[in-house]
Amino acid sequence: MNANWLVTPFFFDERDERLKEAVPLPLSYTTNDSEGVVDRTPESLSKVHRPIADFVCSVVKQSRVPVSIAGDCAASLPVMAGLQRAGLEPILVWLDAHGDFNTLETSPSGFLGGMPLAMMVGRGDLLIAQKSGQTPVLEEDVWLIGARDLDPFEEVALGSSQINRRSLDSLDELVFDRQVYLHVDNDIIDAEDVPANNYPVPNAPVSLRPSKNA
Template sequence: MPYHLDERLPAFEAPVEVDETITLLLPDSGHWQRMAVLYDTVADTVAKAVSEGDRPVVVSGDCTTSLGVVAGLQRAGVQPSIVWFDAHGDVHTPRTSLSGYLGGMPLRLLVGAHPEVIADLLGLEAVPEANVTLVDARDLDPPEAEYLESARITRCAVDDLVLPEGPIYLHVDFDVIDSAELPGLLFPAPNGPSRKKVAKAVRKVLETGRVVAVGGACTWHAGHGSAELVEPVLAPVFHETVMTGL
């Protein structure tokens, strides 16, 4: 998915070998409506892959594509829990975000906030907060911190994973990695875990045998070599050997 929100990225750098690329002619409408068209196709593609026994890996330029992935899992009859690696919370709503940045909202939308924004357009059912683990999230805005204080979402560090029950959608925003190790990030956050620690944690989630789909948010500017740097982080998704190059 070579997009950041509804904007096509002509120089998208993916950290995986790509089997299929989704690009569409989008309608001249609002951002969420345009993204709903994209994510409906993502959902159908994911549902088909899961129904055929595959574990799809979807990479894009931001985290909102997760809405299409989870909708696709549900279309395939899977009600996933979520393990979400991110330097940020992504739990803003259109009412709490001062910047209005849509990429800061997907996890909150996934657990049922403002379904009229996009979930209703995708037929996306809310994932219960109790079935979500938010990993790291060291850089929170005050409204996000306030929400998470009372939410049933589990929070943990990369070194101390607490995993939900049931089939898992594993989502990794690569900016969870310390910005000193990953140049060119759109929203760099210092004092984070190393690439090696994130790779180890990803493998721990995969070792449950319950991961049904993986999302990778490539939240960086092109031309900094970030895709090559994070390839080993996703290596456990495809191979038994991990950590090489870290």
């Protein structure tokens, strides 16, 4: 795969240099060393998001594949912004144990990390998406795969949306007629296998542990 890798060593406004370890050796990568990210306001986060959008757009225009590694799902918004700026309208395949489909009105905690997919399709407060240049994706172009930990009102919102939902074991059955943006949150893997994850979720269909029958 002719890919260019970008590592954004942030969990929102908090630096996390360990994210660089996610790039397989001996591949090289570019680091998004943004400065001035002091809080989680749209203006502050835009300082770390705009370089992601620029990177993605540039790589796509070189007919290569952009791979973005970041510590939170809000960083998916500038990835889509970069794809859109490069002239693409991709299908979004979102692998996540959570729905990330909350808004301020539905979220029991108000946690920003539970809202990016809703923002992606134009729901809720869109300032973070707009700051990176991302425009709403059609709900019917989104496939939420493997979500198993949803808040009550988030479940209602998803149920009334046009988001496509599938289990992880049906992923290989999906066939699309245009480019795909694949978003992967590592909590799709079972909680026992990703203890360093901030929000691990048990009972995953994917486990990294050896089979007892192996």
